[in-house]
Amino acid sequence: RKEVEQDPGPFNVPEGATVAFNCTYSNSASQSFFWYRQDCRKEPKLLMSVYSSGNEDGRFTAQLNRASQYISLLIRDSKLSDSATYLCVVNSWRWDMRFGAGTRLTVKP
Amino acid sequence: DAGVIQSPRHEVTEMGQEVTLRCKPISGHDYLFWYRQTMMRGLELLIYFNNNVPIDDSGMPEDRFSAKMPNASFSTLKIQPSEPRDSAVYFCASRRGDRGRDPQFDEQFFGPGTRLTVL
Numbered sequence: 001r002k003e004v005e006q007d008p009g010p011f012n013v014p015e016g017a018t019v020a021f022n023c024t025y026s027n028s029a030s031q032s033f034f035w036y037r038q039d040c041r042k043e044p045k046l047l048m049s050v051y052s053s054g055n056e057d058g059r060f061t062a063q064l065n066r067a068s069q070y071i072s073l074l075i076r077d078s079k080l081s082d083s084a085t086y087l088c089v090v091n092s093w094r095w096d097m098r099f100g101a102g103t104r105l106t107v108k109p
Numbered sequence: 110d111a112g113v114i115q116s117p118r119h120e121v122t123e124m125g126q127e128v129t130l131r132c133k134p135i136s137g138h139d140y141l142f143w144y145r146q147t148m149m150r151g152l153e154l155l156i157y158f159n160n161n162v163p164i165d166d167s168g169m170p171e172d173r174f175s176a177k178m179p180n181a182s183f184s185t186l187k188i189q190p191s192e193p194r195d196s197a198v199y200f201c202a203s204r205r206g207d208r209g210r211d212p213q214f215d216e217q218f219f220g221p222g223t224r225l226t227v228l
Binding site for chain 2: 032034042043044045046049087091096097098099100101102
């Protein structure tokens with residue numbers, strides 16, 4: 001089983017749609033969680049950290065479920081500029097940051 | 110701040126040649142990471158350093174790969190001899206402080222990557 005697993009997609013949604021991504025991780029001792037965004041042929045960049053209580057940043061909401069060992073990202077009112085690959089990242093004491101393979105999102109007009 | 114700097118941005122070489130990738134982390138960052146990204150395998154951690162000391166190199170694929178960090182502002186990843194299956198984008202990333210003490214220290218900043226093609 002991979003340490004961090006994501007649905008690779010692609011997710012093709014119209015502008016204005018709400019889309020959600022899930023990510024599961026195998027190490028129950030994992031400590032911190034993130035979503036990174038990667039545009040085509042660019043480097044990954046931090047989108048948001050994921051806190052235990054859940055957190056929101058504008059149209060983006062991240063949730064953590066430790067019992068089920070998954071994190072989620074919800075994007076509301078999708079914009080064309082949201083088209084990218086979204087990487088789930090998990091960090092623990094045993095191994096440093098481990099990235100999921102990414103979920104590709106395409107927002108269409 | 111210039112961010113993480115990598116060179117070269119693109120490298121095309123022939124099988125069997127030595128390849129050296131270079132990275133300059135963000136000043137003041139204690140951690141430096143080397144990643145490899147391919148379509149098939151995604152983003153893989155190869156090795157990381159803390160205060161210039163290699164901490165975990167379990168991701169280095171084989172003895173053909175080596176990494177050094179002679180000082181806080183410079184690191185190299187070397188492949189000798191290179192093979193076509195090494196073709197990938199190699200990213201360097203740096204991070205400020207110890208993970209776990211404060212989540213804000215956990216963000217990694219990536220360089221633009223080196224796109225390596227081995228013919």
